[in-house]
Amino acid sequence: MNHRRAETFWFWLFAGPAVVGFAAFSLWPMLESLWLSFCSYEVIAPPRFIGLQNYAYLFAHDLSFWPSVKVTLVFTVIQLPLAIGAALALALLLNQPVRGRGFWRAVYFLPSILPQAVFAVVFGYIFQADGGLLNRLLALGGIHGAAWTTSPTWALPVLIVISLWGFGYPMVIFLGGLQNVPRELYEAAHIDGAGAWARFRHITLPLISPVIFFNVVMGLIGSLKVFDLAYAFSVAQAQPTPGGPARATLFYGLNLYQQAFGYFHMGLASAMAWLLFAFILVVTFINFRVSRRWVHYGD
Amino acid sequence: MFSRYRDALLWFAFALLAAAGFWWAGRRHEPPATPGRAVISWYVIITPLRDLYMAEVAAFEKLNPEIEVQIFWVPGSEYNVKLKTLAAAHQLPDLFFSGDVWVSYLRPFSRDLTPLVQRDAAEFGLDDFFPEIRRAMQLDGKDYILPEYVNLSLLYYNRRMFAAAGLPEPTADWTWDDLVRAGQALTHEGQDGAPPVWGSSRVEGWWGEWLIYVRQAGGKAFSPDGHRCLLDSREAITGLRFYLEKSSKHHISAPAGFEPLNGFVNQRVAMIVGGHINYWVNYNQTLGLDWDVQLLPTGPASRSGGELAIAGYSISQESRHPEEAWALAKFLTRPEAIAAVVARGNLSVRRSVAETVMGAPGPHANPRHLAAAYRQFAFGEPIPHHPNYIEIMLTVVQPEIDRMLLGELTPEEAGRRAAAAVNAFLATFDPAKP
The missing domain is CATH 3.40.190.10 (Periplasmic binding protein-like II)
Structure with missing residues (x-):
């Protein structure tokens, strides 16, 4: 065996399992789901080709499609800036030279190691309308609290609040970015008379802009795919159908799951999955294009 | 000699290993049956x-x-x-x-x-x-x-709460009006910061209660052939209105979203219309809960309509x-x-x-x-035999009922929207439709 062939052999020997795994468990199911999105497939009978009918039904007739799009977009638009802002603010605080800094960093990161489902259950009890902790506290002040988890007006804001507890990972990434900002730049700016805000605005932000961009991209994709939090919230609230009340927490991912595994409309669910894929692709592409204007890589 | 075939042998070994892995992962795990059994x-x-x-x-x-x-x-x-x-x-x-x-x-x-x-x-x-x-x-x-x-579906009631209110227990000839009258007598604000007590629960999130009223008012969820939703009929809307007005007009049930958790077991709700036999075990395990059942109160059109x-x-x-x-x-x-x-x-x-x-x-x-x-x-009355019944009722109809309870829709609007939505669903998914 010559050197080149040997190299090829060893490459495939080590990369082979991953390639086979990707092809068998990712690529093939993706292509299969693309085909199914053009079929009527209720699992118990073979798929039947129906062209674009699934897509047409979603856009024109399905009562849950647009509400789930709306819920997901509203969640993303409100939650993402709040989550990024909270993570950055905490990272800035935890980057200060304070006593026990390592301890505080660990404390603030701790919530992130818990599954979102745990938050959904615990906060579900806190926000419960009848006898929940929040409403009991409000009642002490003579305030009649709202039906936080069972009102379509409040259920989504409650979920946004709950989701913010997952700030640990972006916070750690921000911390990493902040520690790479050269101290000399701050010292020079300080000597030139720059205040704290000016230093943050003109040094910190531009230099951590790649990290912000990374967190925005990951956060955006995560927000558009929210499932576990919404599902656990529904279970904790003993909703007969996930996504209630009145579809107020029917996230796109949850709706897709329901269509696929609750009601076995696999063709319809596949169409939904591909629409989500296309949407995330387009949004991420736009994100990258726009990032050229505000992300600085120092080159 | 060996080096000539080494490539082929290694590829063969690799394929064999992969095949063995797939076989191992996919093999059946049940123990073998005893011979003759x-x-x-x-x-x-x-x-x-x-x-x-x-x-x-x-x-x-x-x-x-x-x-x-x-x-x-x-x-x-x-x-x-x-x-x-x-x-x-x-x-x-x-x-x-x-x-x-x-x-x-x-x-x-x-x-x-x-x-x-x-x-x-x-x-x-x-x-x-x-x-x-x-x-x-x-x-x-x-x-x-x-x-x-x-x-x-039955009328469940708390005997102790009826006795404490000085009310006679429900009888077989009760009507919706009797339910409302007793419910109002049993409902009271909690004293000394205690939460309120309601005369009747209201089952939210599924059809367990509202469908009873729809049927007892003379309405139906579906046409007899199952191909059309009839929740926009005058009779069905009468039933939906009663379900809504239990809280909005008669004040015998908690407002939407404020239904006490396990209210009947916790004795914060005196009556349940509908209920579920599965809970009898829990009721009998709850200390101090003295409960009983009675025929469902009669609606304006019929006594029938409870689920069987x-x-x-x-x-x-x-x-x-x-x-x-x-x-x-x-x-x-x-x-x-x-x-x-x-x-x-x-x-x-x-x-x-x-x-x-x-x-x-x-x-x-x-x-x-x-x-x-x-x-x-x-x-x-048995549940309509329709393959997509649960999906239709929970995901197509129920959100409109939820919105009605929250005051966003009138019973007429809820019935009309629900019927239109179900009919669109049936047109797309109904496998029984000719």
Whole structure:
């Protein structure tokens, strides 16, 4: 065996399992789901080709499609800036030279190691309308609290609040970015008379802009795919159908799951999955294009 | 020499390793059957009666040493999904727990039990089943379920709360007006910071209560052929309005979203319209809860309209041991087995057991009006047999009802929107539509 062939052999020997795994468990199911999105497939009978009918039904007739799009977009638009802002603010605080800094960093990161489902259950009890902790506290002040988890007006804001507890990972990434900002730049700016805000605005932000961009991209994709939090919230609230009340927490991912595994409309669910894929692709592409204007890589 | 074939040998070894891995991952994990014994699989929902079923299976195996039963316990919330997945994979168990609400969907996979039922009718006492149960067993005149349980809508009430309010207990001739009057007398704000107590609960999130009112007002959810939703009819809207006005006008139920958690058990709700027989076990385990049942109050058009739903056993179309599975189904629904289920706090699907229990109520004092519960059989209505019934009711209709309760829609708007949405759904998904 010559050197080149040997190299090829060893490459495939080590990369082979991953390639086979990707092809068998990712690529093939993706292509299969693309085909199914053009079929009527209720699992118990073979798929039947129906062209674009699934897509047409979603856009024109399905009562849950647009509400789930709306819920997901509203969640993303409100939650993402709040989550990024909270993570950055905490990272800035935890980057200060304070006593026990390592301890505080660990404390603030701790919530992130818990599954979102745990938050959904615990906060579900806190926000419960009848006898929940929040409403009991409000009642002490003579305030009649709202039906936080069972009102379509409040259920989504409650979920946004709950989701913010997952700030640990972006916070750690921000911390990493902040520690790479050269101290000399701050010292020079300080000597030139720059205040704290000016230093943050003109040094910190531009230099951590790649990290912000990374967190925005990951956060955006995560927000558009929210499932576990919404599902656990529904279970904790003993909703007969996930996504209630009145579809107020029917996230796109949850709706897709329901269509696929609750009601076995696999063709319809596949169409939904591909629409989500296309949407995330387009949004991420736009994100990258726009990032050229505000992300600085120092080159 | 070896180096010439090393490439090929290594590729072969690699392929062999991969094949072995796939074989190992995909092999069956069941232990081999004992020679001479038929092994039947049984899927059953995890239940507080688990010990009872284990004992039943042990007794069955002792009586039938040639049959081995493998029980698969499945959480109730996942049961339907697992069953559908197994059906799709042609891996259904020989015997599975089924119900009239699922039977339409599962019919292609369920064995037509009619020949077996007819053949063994005398042996297992077909005539012993209540006639209403017999009717609910059938789909298009064929038997697909051997029933074990029945759920029936009833009026549940807290005897202690009625006595404390100086009210007479509900009677069989109650109407909606009586329900409202008693409910108002029982509703009161909590004292010293205690939460309010409501005269009546309101079942939210599913059809358990509002469909009763729709039917008792003369309405229907679906046309008789199942191809059209009728929730926009004047009668249906009357029923929906009463459901809404329990809180908005009569103030006998909590506003939407404020229903007390387990209100009846926690004695913060005095009455339930509808309810579920499954909770009898919990009610009887709750210290200080003195409860009873009565016929549902009569609506403006009819007393009928409460739900009568059955659950029991179906046999897979593909079962290799249908006779053995049928033997187990018969064993689990024989009078002694039904009596054991009833003794834990359930209604009987068999007349003989019901008569025995009414004569000697057994360990539980409640409910006292067992006769009223059995009388309600005559006024119960089965769930419409439609393959997508649950999906339609929960995901298409219910959000409109929720919005009505929240004041976003009037009953007319909710009924109209729900009907239009269901009809659009049926036009797309209804496999029964010609």
